[in-house]
Amino acid sequence: MRYGPILGAGALFSLACSWAALVMAPQLQLGALAPAPIPNSSDVHPALRPGLAAQGAEVYRSLGCYQCHTRQVRQKRLLFGARLNAVGSNANTVSLELPGSGKTNLVNLDLLIALAKARPDLGIAKVTVPPPLLADTNVVAALGQFTANLALLQHADDKAGIVRPTSGPTVNDVAGRRPAEILVKVGPEAAERAVKLLTDSGAKAELVIYNLGPDIERGWGARRSVARDFVNDTPVLLGSLRVGPDLASLGTRAPEKFAAPWKFAGTNTAAELEHRLLIHLYNPRLLAKDSTCPSATYLFDKQKPEVRYAGEPLVVSKELPPVFPKHNARALVAYLLTQRNDVSLPEAPTPAVAAAPAGSNAPAKP
C-alpha cells in the first residue's frame, strides 16, 4: 500500500460504521425518551430529583460510589400468570343450596368450563344438584347448557389428545378458592387466553406478571432497570462492577434484603432508613463487620458546627459520641433514598400493576 489517504479513508469509514450503529442509532432510539406517567396519579417516573437529592447525585459521582455499585437491576425473564379474583355470576350461575337454608353456594357453571379449558391438567367433578332444585327451570336450563358444553369440551379434549385425571384436584376445587392462581409463570399468550376465558365466563380475573432472576430474588428491585429510569440523570452513573450490592432501588429496599439484614424497630420506617444510611456512610463496619464499603467520616463533624440548621446529631452507637452529618452527607442519603424502580413502566411492568403484555415487553436477553 502506497497511498496514505486511501488508508485513512478506509479507517475512517470503518469507524463511521461503528459510530453510526452504536452512537447514532441509540441516540435516535432513546434520545426522545420521556418520563412515563404513573397510573392513577399525576406523577411521572422518573420524577425530577428534589434539590437536596440532586446535590447528593454530585456527591455520589465525586466520591466514586459508582466504582463499586451498579444501578442496573437485571432480570432473566418476564413471565405471566392468570389469577381468579371473584367467581362472578351470569345466567348460568346456580345456587346449590336449598332456598331458605340460609346458606348460599353459587356455582358459575361457565367458569368451570373456562377453567377446564385453561387447565387441561385438571379434572372436572360432577356437579350434583339437590333434587328439590331440579324443579327450578332456570337451574335445569343452566344444567342442560353445562352438559352440552361438557360434551363439546370432551370432544375438543379427545381431538387434542388430552386425558384429564380422574383423581386429584379438580377445577371445581380451584374455583372454590379465591384468589386462585390459575396459571403461574407461563408465556404471555397462554396467560392472556386464560384471563380472557375467565372474564368471558363472568368471573373477575387478572393478568399477573412474574419478574424472575437472582437480582429480583435478592430484593434489589421489583423489575429490571430500563433506559427510561435514567432520563433525568446527568451524568448517568450506571456502574459496571458490583463490589457492593446494586443500588438501583435502595430507597424501597426491605430491611431484610440489605447485605447486612436488619429490622425496623418502630413505625416511622422512612426516618429509620435514613438514620441507617447515615450510619452506613459514617462507618459501614458498625452495621456489617466485614463490609468493605469505604467509610465517609469526612462527611460528618465531630463537634456541633456553628452554622444554623446544623441538624440533629447522629447517634452512631452506644459507645461513640454523636456526630453531626454535614450537608453533603444528608444530600447523599437523600439521593440514595430517591433510588427506586418499583414503578411499573410499559416496557418493564412490576407485579403490583400488571399492564397488558405487548411485544415490547420482552426483557433484555442475556
Added chain:
Amino acid sequence: MTTAQPSSQTACAAAPSVAEVEASCRLPVLFLAFSGAAWLCAGAVLALLASIQLYQPTFMEGCPWVTYGRLRPAAVNALAYGFALQTSFALALWLIARLGRVELAAPLGLTIAAKFWNIAVTVGVFGILAGDATGFDLLEFPLYAALPIFASYACLAAWALVTLHQRTERELYVSLWFVVAALLWFPWILSTAQGLLLGWQVPGVVQAIVAGWFGNNLLQIVLTSFALAVLFYFVPKTVNRPLANPGLARAGFWLLLLLGGWGGLAQLAAVPAWIPAVSGAANVLVIVPVLALLVSLWQTADGKIAEAWKDNATFRFLLVAAILLLGVTLRTAVFGGHWTQFTFFATARTDIVLLGVFGLAALGALHHIVPRLTTGDDELPSSGLADVAFWAALLGVLFVGIGFSLAGFAQAGVNADAGKAFLKDGVVGIAGQLKLVTVGYGALALAALAFLANFGLAVRRCCAACCGGAR
C-alpha cells in the same frame, strides 16, 4: 535538523541517513518514553493502593482524596493517558520516522506538545482525586484536563502525519497502517465522546453507551493497533525474515478495524437488548482478525522463536504480548457475556489490554528504541535490569489478570445465585484473589522502575560519551 554528513543511504537521494533520522527522534521520543514509563510506575502504585482498600477498607480511610472511588479511576486514567497513549506516541513517531525513512517534523514542537500532554494528565489525575471525575469509565478527566489533552494530541498527531506525508520510503509497511489508523481513530472517538458527554450532554443512558463505545475503541482499536504496529515491526526484524504472509496481515488489519469498534457494550443492562447483543457478537467475531494477524506473525517467526527468546530482550516482551492479545480476545469472546457482567472479570479487560497487550509490547519496543537513541546500541546497558523489567512486568500482568479473573468468577457465581450470601461469598470470599492483584501492581511498578533505571544508565553513558569526547 540538517547535518553536514553526506547521506549514507543510496536507495533514495533525498533520504536521510539512519543516524539523521534517529537524531531527529531523540528529544521527543525519549521524552515521551521516559514520561510514559514514569506514569506506568505512578499509575501502578495508585492502582496498588486502591486494590488494598478492596479487602482492607480501613487502609487510608478518612481522607476523601484517596478513597477507592477516586483512587481507582485516577489509576486507570493515569495508566491509559499517562502511560499507554503517551508511550504509543513515542512508538508512533519512531515507527513513522524509521519506516518512512524521514526526519521528524518539528521535534521541538512535538516535545513541547508532549510536555503539555503531561501537564494535562497531571491536572486530570489530581482533578479526579479532588472529586471532579466525570463518572465515565476511561473518560474520567474533568473538562479542564480533557480539553488540553485534546489540544496537545492534535499537535502531536498533526506533526506525526506531516512527517508521514514527507516520508521518502513511499511504500507503507503494515506497522504504519496500524499507526495511521490509530492516529486518526483516537481524535474522532475522543472528540465524539467528550463532545456528547461533557459538551452537549446527550440524555440518559445514551451517555453510558457513548462512554462504553469510547472505552472499547480505545482498547480494542487504538491501543491494540499500536501494539500490533510494534509486533509487525520487531518480529520480522528480530528473526531477520520478511513478513511471511502480507495478504493475511492486510485482511486482518481491515477486519480488525471493521469489527473491533463494535464491542464493549455487553456491560450494559439498562439499555435496549439489541445493544449488548450486537456487542457480544462483535466480541466473538473479532477473534477472526486477531487470529489472522497473529498467524501471519507466527509464520514469520516460526522455527526461530526459541532462539530469538534467548537472544533478544525485546522479543520476549513481544511474544508474551502476542499471547496475551490472543488470550484476552478469547477470554472476552467466551466469558464476556451476561454471566461475568458486573464482575472484576469483565472490568479487568482494561487492565489486561492496557498493561499486558499494549504495556508489554511497548516496554519491549522501548528496550530497543531507547538504546538506539542514546548509546546507539541495540540493547540497554544493563541486561540484568532488562531481565528484571521483563519478569516483573510479566508476573505483574499475570497476577493482575488472573487475580481479577478468579475474583470475577467467584462474583459471577454469587450474582447468578440469590441463595449465596452476598457479603460472605461475594465480598469477603474474594479477598485472597484481590491480594494477588495487589502483588501484581507492585510487580508492574517494579518493572517500570527497572526500565527507568536502565534508561537512566543509557542516558548517562550517552552523555559521558558526548561530553567525554568533547573534553
